[in-house]
Amino acid sequence: MSVHFKQDEPDTSNRLDDMKQGVIGAPLPRVEGMAKVTGTAPYAAEYPVENCAEGVLVTSTITRGEVTRIDKDSVLSMPGVIAVIDDERLITRPAQGTANEAPQQKPKSVSYWGQPIALVVAETFEQARDAAKHLKVEYREDEGAPLSPDAVEPEEQEGETVHQGDLAHAMAQAAHSVDVTFTTKGHSSAAMEPHAAIAQWDGECLTVHASLQMLNYNITELADAVGLAESKVRLISRFVGGGFGSKLGISEDVVSASLAAMQLGRPVRVVLSRQQVLQCIMRRSETTQRFRLAADENGRLTGFGHEALVSNLPGESFAEPVLQSSHFLYAGQNRELMLKLARIHRMTAGSVRAPGEAVGMPALEGAMDVLARKIGIDPVELRLRNIPEDNPEEGLPFSSHKLAECLRQGAEAFGWDPGPRKPRHTREGEWWVGTGMASAARVHNVGEARARVTLKADGTALVETDMTDIGTGTYTILAQIAGEMLGLDPDKVLVELGDTRHPRGSGSGGSWGAASTGSAVYVACTALREELARRAGIAEDELDLSNGRTQTGQTLTDLLGGKDMAREGHYEPGDIAADFTASGFGAFFAQVRVNRFTGETRVDRMLGAFGFGRVLNHKTARSQCIGGITWSIGAALTEALEFDPRDGHLVNCDLAEYHVPVNRDVPDLEVLMVEERDPAASPIQAKGIGELGMCGGAAAIGNAIFDASGARIFDYPMTPDRVLATMPVD
Amino acid sequence: MRPFQYDRARTLTDAVQITQGEDAMAIAGGTNLLDLMKLQVETPGKLADINRVGLGEIADTDGGGLRIGALATNTATAVHPRVRADYPVLSRAILAGATQQLRNKATTGGNLCQRTRCYYFMNIDQPCNKREPGSGCGALDGIAKLHAVLGASGECIATYPGDMAVALSALDASVEITGSDGMERTIPVRDFHCLPGDTPWRDNVLEPGEIITAVTLPAPVGGTQLYRKVRERSSYAFALVSVAAIVEMQDGVFTRADLSFGGLAHKPWHDPRIAQALVGNAPSAQLFDRAADILLEEAQGHGENDFKIPLARRTLHAVLEQASENAA
Amino acid sequence: MAETISINGTAHPIPDDPRITLLDFLRHDLRLTGTKKGCDHGQCGACTVIVNGMRINSCLTLAAMHEGDEVTTIEGLGTPDAPSPMQRAFLENDGYQCGYCTPGQICSATAMLGEIANGWPSDASETLDGPIEATGDEIRERMSGNLCRCGAYANIVAAIRGVAAEEGA
CATH class of the missing domain: 3.30.365.10 (Aldehyde oxidase/xanthine dehydrogenase, molybdopterin binding domain)
Incomplete structure (x- = not known):
């Protein structure tokens, strides 16, 4: 049974504070911690899959142009080499966060140095890595690609622009003013686990173990990229070795492994090299930012100006949202804010922690x-x-x-x-x-999320969602939310994440995972409490379930009567987003x-x-x-x-x-x-x-x-x- | 990594034999060679594992010096009681380099042969005269933050990245080399590395088939010994500039000032004129400047690395100030 | 007799392809995936294992070079049922987040306490010949070969200090 909750109004009831289990907020060690410290937690590339071939990506050595020829014979005779995959559906950039569709494909069209153009598949990693270095590729280079943000006329991001009052006047009248320009260099997420995927194809369904942050969106992106119905795709990311934005969208390893597995009819693993992670995943754009701050003699701002220049590849919608908090952090009646985007041919710019x-x-x-x-x-x-x-x-x-x-x-x-x-x-x-x-x-930020909570007949609980834990603590806090609501010690709550067979969570990104998917778990638990309250004959808002027993002495297992009870919580951000900052x-x-x-x-x-x-x-x-x-x-x-x-x-x-x-x-x-x-x-x-x-x-x-x-x-x-x-x- | 034939040498003669031939290389710690083989910057057809040929010993020499076997690990050298007591600049230099994990594998011989970290050298899809003679120098008009300000050429502006050799240069150590014909030769560390000139592919004077067998330190000279490394992180980063210094003072004037510099050139940089300028004089800012003027007389930046020139001057000041305080 | 390497006390034959690194041998051939590949170039420390008592980057050494060596990996330090003191300390101090660098951190930290006990100096040591204590500064320098992108360093140091104190280092 699914229970939908859309938040349109502030909720000052603070229900979690009324609960008596006392585990919410507690500094508990991570529930998956022992697996991590003993090296038994499996990450994407580590699932034992029989007969798995190994793929290594080949990347472009020109900046902009066309691949005119890939000489597959240059490597097919090398020991162990199985295939060169240059399918038109290969993606050449990672998907942006919450893109929900395939990113740029058509790998023969090159738009940055280091762009993936083909995948070499061999029996062993050592063979594939060597062969990838030997693949002969011919190009037609399109010279003169702009490479520096100041080499082009940038595009104004109109949604970001604010003209309010008269900043120039405020600056002229100010008792104190500053007009300064800062620059920042680009950053890399550099998560410790390189992007990796193992794809399996049974002739009908595609199963991919991957290192991804937002499976709810990633499944759509992957299905779109390879041309399958979403129902024929399963993504699994139970452990993710860091993301920081770089795994928000599907990456080149996921699609190339999938296409190779589908073409070859055997499992294929693709792990990006560290160099490839840096060169063909996301960069945070460099920025140039001018500030004009006007203040009166008491230091109260009368004017606030923030203009920024960032860059990205042609065709990308993402522009580092530099002004995001500048819109509201400080006062100042006279305001000028503007964000400009330069289209240049460096690697894709996208989300890196706190874009x-x-x-x-x-x-x-x-x-x-x-x-x-x-x-x-x-x-x-x-x-x-x-x-x-x-x-x-x-x-x-x-x-x-x-x-x-x-x-x-x-x-x-x-x-x-x-x-x-x-x-x-x-x-x-x-x-x-x-x-x-x-x-x-x-x-x-918050996002739509679903989670199923099942009270098992034995008095334990199971939380299931395709939400991920990228090191943030999701496994643990979901166990704590369910434990608090249902009167269970968190070690009685099993949390299963990172599998698109589960209800769709929010994914991890923009710091929204805990508030969003946590709310879905909360909604499911509230519904479970309502049913338990009905059975116990106690009003839900008075029901105390702590330690598996109601205030009237009924045990949880009694109330369950030997049967599991499940509710799916569906949380949706509501109108409230438009009412508050x-x-x-x-x-x-x-x-x-x-x-x-x-x-x-x-x-x-x-x-x-x-x-x-x-x-x-x-x-x-x-x-x-x-x-x-x-x-x-x-x-x-x-x-x-x-x-x-x-x-x-x-x-x-x-x-x-x-x-x-x-x-x-x-x-x-x-x-x-x-x-x-x-x-x-x-x-x-x-x-x-x-x-x-x-x-x-x-x-x-x-x-x-x-x-x-x-x-x-x-x-x-x-x-x-x-x-x-x-x-x-x- | 290209396929290669792997052979394990059991004796030095074995090792020398196996490493004959154009595409044969010796592997010891492997911390630099395997890094480069994965990138196909190095593509040996034959690899001689020399780890078991018994060159790991660190032993006193007859003249009161110390002979460090080519296969002694950086860790073994840095923590050796005699190195700590008599050649502290060497311990300090080693400990300032890399990480404990790498130092536990890296060897004396391998470290001397460490190749540059120039970005263009390490990327086989970019031009590099060192890796591919005649292809051009990518760094010259590219990103050259790491690069040389002394002794570079129009062919190559790479730096030697190591720390240990900078201290060995200050200590005036010698390198023992065995050739294919069994001939042994010994050359000063200061002459071991080459400047790029028009043969940038040549990092050092080793001839094909030659193997380093040991480094010999002269009898202890005492003095105040310092190794100062300036880097972008507080650990685990290559030097922007480093200084190895052995300084002695008597009656308020320098009586010894052996200085070598890292991060500035294709080799650990040692200019004997610096010691000549310092010895016999009392420490002062003016004197330190004069030493820096000598060091940097021919210095040439390439834009991004221009800062190394003032940084070298200031680091030299810092080291001489500290050393003269300690020595006084 | 075939040449072997001892991994956590069990002898394994050396692989045929000499290109196989110790790291890939562990992860792929032996399915000991606790040892992680973060960079494959000795620049992150995620692959740290202990060979004959010394911590090394298993990515920068060939399996074939370890004939007769004793290798200890994270799986050899402890198990979920019987974790080592260092593993327990990382758990209690939240000395990790995503967990990917963690086995390397723990192998490194375990060996590091031995180095301190041996009196080996580090770049952070005041003197080369004095006694070495497991201070925050010493630990931070000695653990700088293990990157943690989640930024758990402060907790990693706390975990190690706790173990060092217990062991009287």
């Missing part, structure tokens, strides 16, 4: 720091003075808003010095030491040291204070936060994609030269979770967590670099060369 705010917020918060220094007020105070009552553009109320609490509590816990102070105030040996702060903001908020504080000789920066300590609605598990929520802060460190100091100026290829396409932070880059981190229930965010009052931790954190570090060394840097990442070029001479 938009991940780079928009560090730039905005850097500009705010410049303004605070100019006015001469505490940067915490500047932010507190500019928290708007309502969304300053749309006039909508906020669903809930904890920025002020995060700023105040964070500052106190960190021991923030409100100043006034000048840069280069503290030196320890070779190192300048300073502190910086920034606000955090990330829009809250919903966002997570927070604040970052960082202490850094900058070497006066070499410009090297080290983060000494960092604190994040966040308000993101109900916390479903304090352990996994905190882990999401420290993960986000770690990404902030990477964005601030080390991560930068470098593209060749002549053919646009990604130059630093490995983990030796694309510098994700290492353990030594990350100090002990402190996380404060500010208690909050957001009645409009979701039926469980929870908001997204996974991305907020990196939405602004890089600015806390950048601002601290200025406070420490006097180097005001407008370009992320702040590598030693950039610090040296900017740091005043001793």
Whole structure:
């Protein structure tokens, strides 16, 4: 039985708080944790499949043009080689998040260096890898492809444009103003598990073990790509070795393995090499962002301008939504916001953890720091003075808003010095030491989701949905939600995820998984409670099921009477999305040291204070936060994609030269979770967590670099060369 | 990886024999060679596994120095009591490189032969004169952040990426080499690596069929020994600039200043004129600048790596300041 | 007698194709998929295993090079029924998220405590000859060969410190 719930109104009943099991929010270890720490959790490429052939992708060595010939004979005689797949249905780019249709196909048409054009299949991985290097390909190159965002006239993204009041006038009249331009380099998700798929074809149905975040959309994308009905496709992603946006849509491994399996009639595994993951999955676009901030003598914003330039391939709808939180974070009656997209021939740009705010917020918060220094007020105070009552553009109320609490509590816990102070105030040996702060903001998203909850006759529960757990803690929090609602210890709740045979969840992306699929589980459990209440003769809102027994002494198993009871919860975001602006908020504080000789920066300590609605598990929520802060460190100091100026290829396409932070880059981190229930965010009052931790954190570090060394840097990442070029001479 | 014939050498003679021939190579730790073989940057037809030929020993020499076998792992060398006590710059340099996992496999000989990390060298679909003579240098007008500012040529601007050899250069160690004819020769580490010139494919002076058997350190010189590595991450990253320094002072003036530099050139960079400028003088910012002027006299940036020139100067300052404080 | 490698105490014949890395031998031939392939180039540490007591990247070594060697993988450290102290500590401290780098982290951490016990210095050590303690700074440097993209480092360090304290390292 399916129960539908569409949220059109805020829900202030906070039902989960009425339950007596006491497991919601508890810092429980992950239910799948033992499998992970013992290496027994199977990831996509690791399923034992008999007679599995191995495929390796061949990628383009031109930037734009046509493949005129693939000389299959050049490899078919090599040992073990079975086939060269150059099917027109191969995809050449990954699908964008929630695309729900196949991405660009027709692999003979090349639009970026490194684009997949064919798959070589052999008996063993070693044979396929060697043969892929030997495949002879001829091209007709279409010279002159634009490669740099400033090489073309960019397209305005009109939906993002805001002209409100007269910013130029506000700037001219302002007691204090800043007009600064920041840049950020491209980022890679660089999930630790490379994209991988094992496809099996039985002549009618296609089953694919893959590493994907959003099976509900991925099944449609795959069915569309290979030309099958969705009912003939099954996707399985029980364990996903990190996603961070790179596995939102189907990727080239999934479709090439599928087509090869269908053509050859035997299972085929395709695992992208690390270089291929970097070169032909998603990049976060580089950005150029101009800020104009006008303030009165008290530091209240009268004008707010944010114009950004990003890039993507022709034909892609995605434009890094840099302005996302700028629309509502700070006051300012006179507003100019504009996003422009340059069409260039670098690899596909798409979602990388926290698309938009991940780079928009560090730039905005850097500009705010410049303004605070100019006015001469505490940067915490500047932010507190500019928290708007309502969304300053749309006039909508906020669903809930904890920025002020995060700023105040964070500052106190960190021991923030409100100043006034000048840069280069503290030196320890070779190192300048300073502190910086920034606000955090990330829009809250929810999506439609379904989950089935079955109370088993033996008094345990089973939760089934095709939702994924990409390291976020989904397995655990769904067990906690069901456990809380049904009066079960979470170890009595079995959660099965990542299989399209289950009801369709929201998938993991945009930090929406917990609030969306968690709400579907909540809806199903509410329906189960109603039936149990009816059987027990107790009103549902009074029913206490804790520890498997009602307040009148009936046991759960009695009420079930030897039979399973199942309900499918179907949650849908409703009109409420149009009535409120919903966002997570927070604040970052960082202490850094900058070497006066070499410009090297080290983060000494960092604190994040966040308000993101109900916390479903304090352990996994905190882990999401420290993960986000770690990404902030990477964005601030080390991560930068470098593209060749002549053919646009990604130059630093490995983990030796694309510098994700290492353990030594990350100090002990402190996380404060500010208690909050957001009645409009979701039926469980929870908001997204996974991305907020990196939405602004890089600015806390950048601002601290200025406070420490006097180097005001407008370009992320702040590598030693950039610090040296900017740091005043001793 | 191309198919290859794998042979396990049991003795040095074996090893030398197996590695005869155009497309034969010796494999020890494998941490660099297998990396490059997977990319087909290296495509040996024959691989001689020399791990069991007994060249792992670290032993005192008659002259009070230390002989480090070619197959001693980086870890074995870095933690060796005598290296820690008498050649701390070598321990420090090794520990600043790579990771414990890699150092546990990487060997003395292999590390000396480590190839460049130039992006264009490592991508067989890009031009590179080192990998494919005559194809051009991709880095020259490309992305050259890692690249050389000293001793480069129009053919190649790659850098030697290692740390250990920079310390060996400062220590004036020697490399023992055995040839196909059983002939042995010894050359200073400072002369082991080549500048690219018009033969950029040549990383070092090893002739085909020659194998490194050991590195010999001279008798301990004492002094203050430092290895300073500047990199983009705090660990597990190649040097932007590194400095190995052995410094002694007496009565307020430098009596020894043996310095070698990494990250700047196709080889660990050692310029004896720097020691000449420093020795006999008291430490001062002006003196350090004079040393940097000598070091960087011929320095030439390629846009993206221009920063290495001021960075080298400043790192040299930092090292000399620290070393003179420690030594005083 | 065929040449063999001992994996978690069991002897296995060396594979025929010399191109097979120790990592692919474990994952593919032996189906010991606990050891992960993250980069295949020694740049991430997900493939870390312990060979004759030393942690190494199994992706950068050929199976054929390990005749007679003793290899310990994550499966050899502990099982769901009998996890090792380090495995338990990672679980309790949430020293992982997606779990993909985790076996490599745990193998690495296990061997690392032995290195500290041996008194081996690291880049973070103040002196080369002093006693080494499992401080946060030491652990962070010594674990920098194991990337974790989820960003669990702070919890990984906490897990290792806990085990080190218990073992009196």
